[in-house]
Amino acid sequence: MTTGNVLKKEKEMSKILFNAVQSGQQALSEYESKRIVAGANVPITREVMAYSRQEAVDQAVKIGFPVVLKGSSPTLTHKTEMGMVRVNLKNKQDVAQAYDELMDKDIRVDGILIQEMVKGNREFVIGLTRDPQFGPCVMFGIGGIFTEALKDVSFRVAPLTDDDAREMIHEIRAVKLLDAFRGENAVDEDVLVKALVGIGELGMTHDEIAEIDINPLIVTEGKPVAVDALVILETHRA
């Protein structure tokens, strides 16, 4: 990436965060959260916001089927539980119907997020938290719906060196999941390292970010991709 692009990206990130803090948001929407984590070197799903049924269908065609539709709003932090996610939509009709269903719900959304459907058996999590003694800390571990039940995670205090990141990846109990697995490639660790270091940097440079969940980070063809992300802002503690 050229310096110009980095600056542009940083500017975009700062703008999203600034606007959200100004408007008193507690968190960013998934779409905004993804812009932020993508700026920190976390690979994200191809996705776009749609504000009409026709737009949703056109964008789905562009991304390629199957796709996922999600209601998007900064207040919508538990989309699945609220029934605001439709997965594995295979054609235009599916998309149109899912769009209508999501819009008909009595839940305020800014728009509908059209997202590529990422498939993989291995799900990881990357997170950021702030410790009262140590400040921003980065988490890595087993993601998906069992994250909290398994609690197979490791932490490092930001900023992280590449070695710190590599060490924390290898610290989880289910470290074998990083190897070639059931016919799938081994996980590209370099991508994970860059992402973990990037999230640590984010914690160091943006005080307005309180916490981050990137979960799940699905591994497809050995490449981890952030399928969902949530950025919590510092304002909620005020």
Next chain:
Amino acid sequence: MEKFFDPKSVVVIGASNSSLNLGATICNMLKDYLHYTWPVYVVNSKGEMVNGCPGFSSVLDLPETPDLAVIIVAARHVPGIVKDCAKKGIKRIVIESAGFAEGGRDGTAMQREIDEVIKTNGIRIMGPNCLGTLSTRNKFCSFYGVNPSLVEMNQIFEAPGNISYIIQSGGVVVLVMESLYYDLVGINKIISIGNKCDVDEADLIDYFQNDETQVIGMYLENVADGRKLMEAAKKSRKPILMYKVGRTREGAMAAMSHTAGMASNDLIFDSACKQAGIIRLTSINELHSLPKMFTEMPLLKGNRVAMFTNSGAFGSIAADLLVEAGLQMVPLSSQTQDKLKKAGQVFNVKNPVDIGPAPPQTYLDIFEILLSADEVDGLLPLLSVWQTFVIDTLHELLKMCKHYDKPAAIYTPNAVAKSIAIRAKHRIPIFETPEEAVRALSVSHMFNESLLKRGFIYDQAECEIMDDKRNITGKMEAML
């Protein structure tokens, strides 16, 4: 910082002749047990003399400005006394009184008052709620209430060592001092830091980089500034062995994300230790059981360990422990095995090497063969035998370890009590259990790895013998 450990004049504020006065115990210690020759003054309401130390009713009346003031009065008087000390020009103060930040609202307000005074006058404070300092080489100690019949004070001061302790509890200080009765612990300095309103563990880690300290042992109950601690630890060329309480306490912060929900304080503290190269202890006894591995033995520079035993059972027990600790039971090369065959009495020339009844020379031959083998990084001798000549044999082993720059973690099954009885006197690092011996190898290896990771190298050529007391200082130099 030096004046906290080697003051050339001291005032004990709050020492008097009333019964059970704690300040007086400090005067007694300095005068009767340490034969401290520099001036000791006392300040009390009557201005009376205590155990020959001239008494005054105010700090302001002292005939000189002492290097160090030790305050041991009720907390409510402390802020006023600190102000007097500032007026008198005293720059180093130990506040032993309790009842500040840990004692509710009034305490916090008094603490703030003190902070203000020290900031404007460039004063450094240890405590409050602490015992202060002990320095064996300077024959100085500010601890109150230490009963010399309980703790072998003479032994501590007569044989200064190279271990320094930073301890946030008076009780744990005594545990460490008492371990001298049965363990090989040579003390350089001990600091009881209490509430650490000013001087904290990070300042002391920095300070210990430039004195006789070889190993830093720590007991902490809380860390106020985690990042400051990490920065100091990352720069430390000396191993930091830390026991920290609060393993089970969960983070108290309100969490919206799953990440914050899963982040316990302890988990993060553990990670910070790994990043900063701090070795976290798993039991309080490790504060005195592990340092000898660093003061008496070279570091374990690889993970390949050879075991040598005359008891097959202990070979198997230790092998399991070794592998669990992430160390390797090294497969011995055919050359090494050939040499072992020629040594005689050897039942098994593979790792673990197992021998039958043999004279001391055979043991020495086998030590030499194993330590000189390229494939071996360290030795785990499990010797189930006890004769008087064993002490001499182990002394020879120590010399060989230094020569080959490889460590041995000695364990003597079936002779544990006898070994413990002689190890301090003969300065032989013997461990009490196979778990302890393997742990010693493991932390030695951990520290070596962390030195490499942090860009330090251990230069054997720079290792020099300081004096005939075998004070060996390893000098590590930054690669960059």
